[in-house]
Amino acid sequence: MSLFPGGGVALGKLGLTEEDIMDEIESGKRDLVKELVAMSSREQIQAIRVLPMCLEDKKHIRSQVHDSKLSKHGLQLTCFTDCSEQVSRSFRRCGANVVSARQAMKLWQGTMKEVGGKFGTSVLSYFIFLKWLLMFNVFSFLINFGFVTVPQLIQPPNKTAAVGFRGLELLTGAGYFNQTVLYYGGYSNGTIGNEPVYDMQLAYFFTIAAYLVLCAVSLIYSVARSFQKNFVLSTTGSAWRLLCSWDFSITSEKAIRQRKNNLRVQLKESLSERSQRAHISTSAKLKQFGIHLGTWLISTALALASCAAIYYLGLYNLEVIKDSQDSISLLTEASTLLLPFVVSLINLIIPLLYSLINKTEKYSNPRTQIYVIILRNVFLKMGILGILCYYWMYNVPTTISCWESFIGQDLYRLVIIDFIFSMLESFFGEFLHNVIGTRCLPSLGVPEFDIARNVLDLIYAQTLAWIGIYFSPLLPLIQMIKLFLMFYLKKVSLNQNCQPPRRSGRAAQMQTIFIALLFFPSFVGALSMVAYTVWSLKPSEHCGPFQGLNITFEAVALWMDRQGSVSESMWPVWIYNNVIKSELFFYLISLIILVLIFFFWQITQGRKLLITLLREQIVNEGKDKAFLLDKLQKLQKEKQTTASSQRPYRQIPQSFDRRQEIEPDYDQDFEDLPGRPLPEEDTGPVGPPFTSALIQAMMARRQAEEEEEEGY
């Protein structure tokens, strides 16, 4: 009936009778009920759920709380309180039904459980990440489709003679798809409807702007939350490994056996680490430094070479397209696939080279190794995307007439070819590796699911989708389908080919890094590219919703002017003129944010200091406790020798007996001592703290009582 097993027992060790123990526990419960009654309904439920008691006790406390609440409002307006109780209860039931309906609709719950059970939490984090990205794309597709495509479908613009459907379009995205709503060029710059007027220009601009702003907010929030939860100072060490690292959700026997082996190896390593804290000679250190420098140079060189190759290939591609602008033959169209093909090939091969290079290096910390690989891959992928963006921003608009559609098509091709290559990668990387590893070369072993590489691929694909929103509003649909298929593809490949991961990695920290990568180079890059397009580039003359303007943003400026002249709604115009167009406002905001950051940083420093001080205090308290218990033991022994010389007092042995009844296997060290730390009945979710102050108080009280009795 107590918060901790043996809580009542510990009280008994203090020499209290059983009735006293019961009284203490009951009074603790009464305080708890009083506290709960004072809270609101929702807080009550939350507080009850979090109590560390068995379920019967919780139900008992809950009914007590209800009774006392009813009796409080008892005499006045019983009917009203009854009704309100009913209403709130039915609301809660409705809410719970909604939650359970939502849970039933949750995508892929069963699969996630299966994957988590067989492969552990870190592999599961890849699938959770994939699901999260899918949600972004679903949202994007819904708002693009609803606000931009549907109005356009109602009143389609005049199209030039369309090319017939040839089948190659599914891969290249050009040809038949060129004039459809799939791309920027398929949208008109006019207005739809008569009253009220739906302006396609504004709709296009504001829908995409709103989506990007919401994405940014959501990503920043996720990064901050993840960072707060997972980057707390975590240590490795035996204690952590022993007590906190075991994954309880794994249910497959093979995986558990693997984990046990892994843990054993890690423990052995950490034990022998002490002797291995080697004296590395300076020449060896220099050699290692040389190797690191060499590998970094090689990887940077590879990345730069691939970027240059892609750039020149792009320019060549542009020439070919420009020459055959009017009569696009099948061959020319197929040749546009060359660029995405080369990009995906580079994305496939160079990371493999990177991991090969990485094997030659030696890192003291295995985590540094993973970070280095991730960093190099990020450089490569972002370099490729950067060079593609440059090519799209500088070279394409001057050469092609409807250049936004062209970029949209390029992106479409990149996305599709990337998907095909992912399938091939799964096939070659995992299936063949498995076959070779089991049949031909057992030393190669069964492959492990490479989480870092797969997550980086996902981030790359999502960056493409984000860049493409402006140029091809329906690209999120393609991305959605792609992610959906990827899920099943990866799941099947995982089940058939891979073994559970050997190292129990820091899943939480990796998760934070991946979300941070999704925000920083990926989303911010896509956002900057779209922003640059909107603010600096001249839209194409003859197609798209912004034809004829100097820059895309002019649409908003013109609209503001129109509003201003109408003079019906002044405040949007005022906001536009004084907030968005003025620079002073942005300077002020930046200054305020910088000052706030400085304040928060100072607070953090102060808190770090406080933590070290508190740690020292805990150590001191422990020493105090040991000292006082020692002293008490001595005093008790003295008392017993003096008491045995007088008439022995009956109360003391009796309480010892009582204690023996309750808990026979008592800790031998403190056998003579009338008490061990007493659990404080805390009302709340925390377990009992054992305070030395309380022991002292109880001891002093007992001493006083004994002395009183002896005096009589």
Next chain:
Amino acid sequence: MGNKQTIFTDEQLDAYQDCTFFTRKEILRIHGRYHELAPHLVPMDYTNEPDVTLPLALIVNMPELKENPFKNRIVESFSEDGLGNQSFNDFVDMFSVLSEMAPRELKAIYAFKIYDFNTDNYICKEDLEKTLNKLTKEELSAEEVNLVCEKSIVEADLDGDNKLSFADFENMIARAPDFLSTFHIRI
């Protein structure tokens, strides 16, 4: 609302919902799982709160617990008598605390209970040794076991009494962000 089930009364389901992290549907599903562990012992009608407990041996055969090295300790920690005989309330409580919605503090309390093999409210060296043996299938030598346990205590013990109290354990958990996701069993 919805289909009428006769396993629990509405008040009982409300009570379960308020005291655990599960919804009505999940509670009914868990009852189904409890029932299928021993169909002849567990009644389908719980409206009059029958006093039925299932022994440890039946519960640790569930697929979710079967391979877990700590299955016995988990079931014992959530049973009223400390021996592993679980009533339905204990069963639901166990999976509620181990679900993903339980907060870190609550999980830490029960994790401490689980690792405390001799239930003396401290994780002493013997408890750590037993934990280590369960986790490594007893393939470490006695000397290594001793070293690892000593190292763990030195690392985690803050107040210097050579065993880990709940405060020490909680401090260690606070610095292990993975704990919430690893101390989790899905049902």
